[in-house]
Amino acid sequence: MKSTKELEQAAKHFIQKYKDKSNEKSSAQSFWIDFLGIFAPNPTEKIEFEKRVSLSHTSFIDAYIPHAKTLIEQKSSGIDLNKAKKQSDGSELTPFEQAKRYNDELPYSQKARYIIVCNFDEFHIHDMENPKDPPQIINFADLTKQIHRFTFLSQSKNDELKALALAKQSELSFKAARLIRQIQDELIALYAAATPSGEPSEQDFASINMLLTRLVFCFYADDSGVFARHDMFGAYLATHKANMRQAILDVFSMLSTPEHKRSKFADPELLAFPYTNGGLFEFYDENIPQFNDKLAELIIDKATFGFDFSLISPTIFGGLFESTLNPETRRSGGMHYTSIENIEKLIKPLFLDKLESELDEIIAIKQKDTKDKKLIEFQKKLGSLCFFDPACGSGNFLTQTFLCLRELENKALKERFTDKSGTFQGVLEGFDTCGICVDINNFYGIEINSFATAVAKTALHIADKQMRKATNELIHANLEYLPLRDFENILCANALNVSWHEHCPKADFIIGNPPFIGARMMNETQKADLIKASNNAKNAGNLDYVTAWFFKACEYMKQNPATKTAFVATNSICQGEQVALLWKPLFESGVSIDFAYTSFKWDNSVDFGTGKKEKADKKMAAVYVIIAGFSLNNSSEKYIFTGNSRILVSNINGYLVDAPNIAIESRSKPLCDVPEIRKGNQPTDGGHLIIENEDYADFITKEPKAKKYIKRLIG
The missing domain is CATH 3.40.50 (Rossmann fold)
Incomplete structure (x- = not known):
C-alpha cells in the first residue's frame, strides 16, 4: 500500500487532469481508470465497465471493482446526487437507490461492500456494512486531503483470495468447535451421573478440559500426518470400542512414553504411536468415565473419521474452543472471541x-x-x-x-x-x-x-x-x-x-x-x-x-x-x-x-461467506472498543x-484525536445554576432487569400478564 504522501501526490495530479469535467459517457471510464490507478497498479485489469445486471429488464452497472467489492454509479457534472429521477420502469430513484437496486441483484459473492455515487463534483461513499448510515461526502477539490478515505480500493487480489480462504477456515473451525461442544456436553452428563450432587466437581471439569485438549490434538494429528498413518487414532478406538475408556488411556500413556522406555511386549498397534512429549500427555489422569454409545459415535464417527481437523485455523479454533466453556464463566472473566x-x-x-x-x-x-x-x-x-x-x-x-x-x-x-527465473534449486544439505x-x-x-x-x-x-x-x-x-x-x-x-x-x-x-x-x-x-x-x-x-x-x-x-x-x-x-x-x-x-x-x-x-454470521456466544452484548x-x-x-x-x-492524545495531550478532569460542581447530577442513566443491574428484543416475544407468549410491567429502555 502506498504511503499517505504518495497517495496525496497522485491525487494532486488527478485533480489537475480532471478539473475540467465533461459528461458521464465520454469521461467516466478514463476518469475511474485513472482514479483507481492512484491506489492499484494495472487499473484497467481491475475494473469492469457496463457490468450486466438483470432487473425486470437488462441494465448495466457503470463500473464495478471486484477486488475491492465496490460498485460505482456515475452521473454527469451538475446532477444532484440526492434527487430522485424517473427510471425506465417508471420508478423514481436517487442515484444511490438505483445503484443499491443493481447491487441487490448481484450474486452474493459479488455484492458490493461499498457503493460510490459520483457526479465529477462530489463522491458519496456508502458503506453497505452500515447501510442506514449517511454517506461520506468528499468534494473533488478536496481529494488531496481526503484521499485516505478511498484506501479500501487498494485491496489486492491476494487479499481477496486470503479472505475467501479465511472464510472457509472459519466455517470449518466453527463446525469443529461445535463438535467439541457436543462431546463436552456428553462428558458433563456422564460425570454428573456419577456424582451424588448431580453436578460435576471442579476436579471433574479440570479432567474434562484436559481430556478435550488431548482429544483435539489427536484428532488433528490423525488428519495431518503427525501420526504414522491417517486416521490411526480413530482406527485404534474403533477396534477397542468395547472398552474405549481404557483404549484412550493406553494411547495417552504411549504418547507420553519415549520409545526406549516402552515395553517390547506392548500391543504393536500402541507401539506404532509416536512419542509426543511437550507436556501435553505428561500426567496420567484416570478420572475418565466409561464412554457410552453416543459419546463413542461422536469421537470415532464424527470427529476422527467424519471431520478433517487439519484444515482448521488454530487461531480461530482456539477462540471457539475456548467458547465451549460455560458462557457465564466467560462473561465473568471478561473473555471475548477475537477475529x-x-x-x-x-x-x-x-x-x-x-x-x-x-x-x-x-x-x-x-x-x-x-x-x-x-x-x-x-x-x-x-x-x-x-x-x-x-x-x-x-x-x-x-x-x-x-x-x-x-x-x-x-x-x-x-x-x-529459487533462482532468478523462479526455478526451485533445492535446499542446502543438512537443512x-x-x-x-x-x-x-x-x-x-x-x-x-x-x-x-x-x-x-x-x-x-x-x-x-x-x-x-x-x-x-x-x-x-x-x-x-x-x-x-x-x-x-x-x-x-x-x-x-x-x-x-x-x-x-x-x-x-x-x-x-x-x-x-x-x-x-x-x-x-x-x-x-x-x-x-x-x-x-x-x-x-x-x-x-x-x-x-x-x-x-x-x-x-x-x-x-x-x-x-x-x-x-x-x-x-x-x-x-x-x-x-x-x-x-x-x-x-x-x-x-x-x-x-x-x-x-x-x-x-464468524462469517462463513454465506451472508450469515453466527456468534461464538449469542448472549454476549455488543462492545465498542478502541486499539491503542x-x-x-x-x-x-x-x-x-x-x-x-x-x-x-503529529500527536495522538488520550481522546485519540490529533491534538495536544490535554485531559478534561471531572468537576465537583456544575458550570451553571442547575441541580447537581449524582449519577446519570447507567444500567448497572448486571442485565437482570433488561429483556432483549430476541427474548421478548417468547417471554410475552409464556407470560402475557407481564406485558404491562415491561417498559421501553431509553438511554
Whole structure:
C-alpha cells in the first residue's frame, strides 16, 4: 500500500487532469481508470465497465471493482446526487437507490461492500456494512486531503483470495468447535451421573478440559500426518470400542512414553504411536468415565473419521474452543472471541507492516548473493523477536502472530532456494529444523483460566505443525515435528498479581485483548487488582478493569524501554473522566500513543461467506472498543485509523484525536445554576432487569400478564 504522501501526490495530479469535467459517457471510464490507478497498479485489469445486471429488464452497472467489492454509479457534472429521477420502469430513484437496486441483484459473492455515487463534483461513499448510515461526502477539490478515505480500493487480489480462504477456515473451525461442544456436553452428563450432587466437581471439569485438549490434538494429528498413518487414532478406538475408556488411556500413556522406555511386549498397534512429549500427555489422569454409545459415535464417527481437523485455523479454533466453556464463566472473566481481522488491526501497524515492507525490499535486490545474505539476516531478525500477551486467553493473538511471522519466513526461504527465473534449486544439505528461526518458545502469555491456558499451548503446537508442513511443501524440506518441544511460556496465573518481567524478561512487543469489565461491574478482587496495578492512582476505582494492563505495561516498558505495546480496550477509557485518570499519568511517565483505532464494534461472530454470521456466544452484548499502540519511544510517524482510513498525525492524545495531550478532569460542581447530577442513566443491574428484543416475544407468549410491567429502555 502506498504511503499517505504518495497517495496525496497522485491525487494532486488527478485533480489537475480532471478539473475540467465533461459528461458521464465520454469521461467516466478514463476518469475511474485513472482514479483507481492512484491506489492499484494495472487499473484497467481491475475494473469492469457496463457490468450486466438483470432487473425486470437488462441494465448495466457503470463500473464495478471486484477486488475491492465496490460498485460505482456515475452521473454527469451538475446532477444532484440526492434527487430522485424517473427510471425506465417508471420508478423514481436517487442515484444511490438505483445503484443499491443493481447491487441487490448481484450474486452474493459479488455484492458490493461499498457503493460510490459520483457526479465529477462530489463522491458519496456508502458503506453497505452500515447501510442506514449517511454517506461520506468528499468534494473533488478536496481529494488531496481526503484521499485516505478511498484506501479500501487498494485491496489486492491476494487479499481477496486470503479472505475467501479465511472464510472457509472459519466455517470449518466453527463446525469443529461445535463438535467439541457436543462431546463436552456428553462428558458433563456422564460425570454428573456419577456424582451424588448431580453436578460435576471442579476436579471433574479440570479432567474434562484436559481430556478435550488431548482429544483435539489427536484428532488433528490423525488428519495431518503427525501420526504414522491417517486416521490411526480413530482406527485404534474403533477396534477397542468395547472398552474405549481404557483404549484412550493406553494411547495417552504411549504418547507420553519415549520409545526406549516402552515395553517390547506392548500391543504393536500402541507401539506404532509416536512419542509426543511437550507436556501435553505428561500426567496420567484416570478420572475418565466409561464412554457410552453416543459419546463413542461422536469421537470415532464424527470427529476422527467424519471431520478433517487439519484444515482448521488454530487461531480461530482456539477462540471457539475456548467458547465451549460455560458462557457465564466467560462473561465473568471478561473473555471475548477475537477475529483474525481484528487481531491484524493491532499487529499490522505495531510491527507486521514494517516487516512485510522490509522483506519486499530485500526480495527486490537483483544480486543473488547479496539478497540471500539479507534474507538470512531477516530470518534471524524474525527469530529474535519476542512477543508477550499478558491476557492471552486461548492464545489467538500469539497464534496469529506466530503464523504471520512463519509465513514471512517461508516467503524468505522460498526466495533463498529459487533462482532468478523462479526455478526451485533445492535446499542446502543438512537443512533441518535449525533452518527455521521463528520458534514458539519466543511467544509468552499469562492466562488466569487453566483450560484456556491448555488451549493456547495446543493452538500454538498445531500452528507450528501447520507451518512446518507448509515449509516442507514449499522448499521440499523434511522438517520433523515430533516429539513436541517443552513449552512452558504460557503461565496460568492472575496477570495482575505476578511479575511480568520475571515471566518474560525482555519482550519486543506486548499485545493482547485484556478483559472487558466496566468500572461498575468489577468484583472486589478485580477492583483491588486494578488499584494495585495503578499504584493507588487517584480515583483508580472509576477506571475500567482493562486499564490495569495499561499500567502494568507501562511499568514493564520502564525496565525495557525498547518494548512497544498495543492493546484492544473498551472505548470508554478514551472518553469522559477516564482520560484524565488513565492517560494523564501515563503521558507524565513518558508514554506516547504511536497509533490508534478509534471506536468500532467488537464483533464476536464468524462469517462463513454465506451472508450469515453466527456468534461464538449469542448472549454476549455488543462492545465498542478502541486499539491503542503506545511506547516510550515517541514515534515520529503516528497514525489514526478510522474505519478504512489511515491518517498521519503529529500527536495522538488520550481522546485519540490529533491534538495536544490535554485531559478534561471531572468537576465537583456544575458550570451553571442547575441541580447537581449524582449519577446519570447507567444500567448497572448486571442485565437482570433488561429483556432483549430476541427474548421478548417468547417471554410475552409464556407470560402475557407481564406485558404491562415491561417498559421501553431509553438511554
